[in-house]
Amino acid sequence: MPSAAPIPPEPGGAARAYARPRPELVRLRDGAMVTIRPVAEDDEGSLRAFLGDLCDEARRLRFFSAALDTVAAAHDAAETSAGSRGLVAHDESGMIVGHAVYVPLDPRRAEVAVEVADHLHGRGLGTILIERLAVTAEQHGITYFIAEVLCENRPMLDVFREGFDARMTSREGTQERVEFLTSGWRLAQGRFGSARHSGPARRPPPQSR
Numbered sequence: 301m302p303s304a305a306p307i308p309p310e311p312g313g314a315a316r317a318y319a320r321p322r323p324e325l326v327r328l329r330d331g332a333m334v335t336i337r338p339v340a341e342d343d344e345g346s347l348r349a350f351l352g353d354l355c356d357e358a359r360r361l362r363f364f365s366a367a368l369d370t371v372a373a374a375h376d377a378a379e380t381s382a383g384s385r386g387l388v389a390h391d392e393s394g395m396i397v398g399h400a401v402y403v404p405l406d407p408r409r410a411e412v413a414v415e416v417a418d419h420l421h422g423r424g425l426g427t428i429l430i431e432r433l434a435v436t437a438e439q440h441g442i443t444y445f446i447a448e449v450l451c452e453n454r455p456m457l458d459v460f461r462e463g464f465d466a467r468m469t470s471r472e473g474t475q476e477r478v479e480f481l482t483s484g485w486r487l488a489q490g491r492f493g494s495a496r497h498s499g500p501a502r503r504p505p506p507q508s509r
């Protein structure tokens with residue numbers, strides 16, 4: 301996903317009622333447990349390792365280039381200013397295994413992107429990260445998520461469509477633009493939530509890198 305120039309959402313409004321999400325322990329489809337929590341500035345090193353470990357194909361699908369500058373990308377991912385919000389998922393050893401972010405385009409719409417460690421694809425983590433991020437966005441008055449996705453990226457398009465009822469709004473060259481309501485997190489939770497166990501994380505896992 302190419303990065304858009306961030307526009308901070310309007311001050312006040314729904315954001316006034318916002319409570320920073322607490323770390324949450326979630327069981328994935330295969331029984332593995334992950335902790336999901338807001339990204340922090342000191343995650344930069346762990347995010348660099350996480351992005352560096354993705355295979356070239358995953359990096360190309362996510363950033364539209366396999367030749368990614370992981371230092372700059374990790375710095376951006378750990379950034380919490382300018383209205384952007386991110387979530388990370390840790391495994392039980394404390395290693396980051398997933399990351400999702402939204403960047404406001406205007407007060408009501410934000411661009412969203414997600415990436416999951418290669419060995420955890422298909423276990424529900426991408427869906428859960430978008431779902432939790434949509435909850436946060438909704439609390440900040442963001443009503444629509446927009447995503448620029450390569451047309452060949454069926455896994456991503458399927459997650460958006462099947463989980464959140466996303467619709468394609470335009471197609472340009474090799475890219476599709478999809479959008480969905482942030483309130484669609486309720487759909488995803490209704491579709492997949494009962495298969496998961498979740499609760500508060502008792503203690504943060506150690507940072508492994």
Ligand SMILES: CC(C)(COP(=O)(O)OP(=O)(O)OC[C@H]1O[C@@H](n2cnc3c(N)ncnc32)[C@H](O)[C@@H]1OP(=O)(O)O)[C@@H](O)C(=O)NCCC(=O)NCCS
Pocket residue numbers: 301329357358359361362363412413414415416417420421422423424425426427428447448449453455456458459462463492493495496
């Ligand atoms: C695209 C990507 C983020 C998807 O993440 P993921 O964790 O593999 O996706 P999920 O496991 O949540 O969803 C995969 C499937 O499981 C389904 N699913 C999700 N949660 C489920 C649950 N609890 N129970 C049953 N099915 C579930 C989804 O509907 C989807 O169905 P499908 O296999 O029929 O398409 C991942 O493949 C990735 O990191 N790709 C590389 C980076 C990238 O392309 N990013 C997108 C940039 S815009």
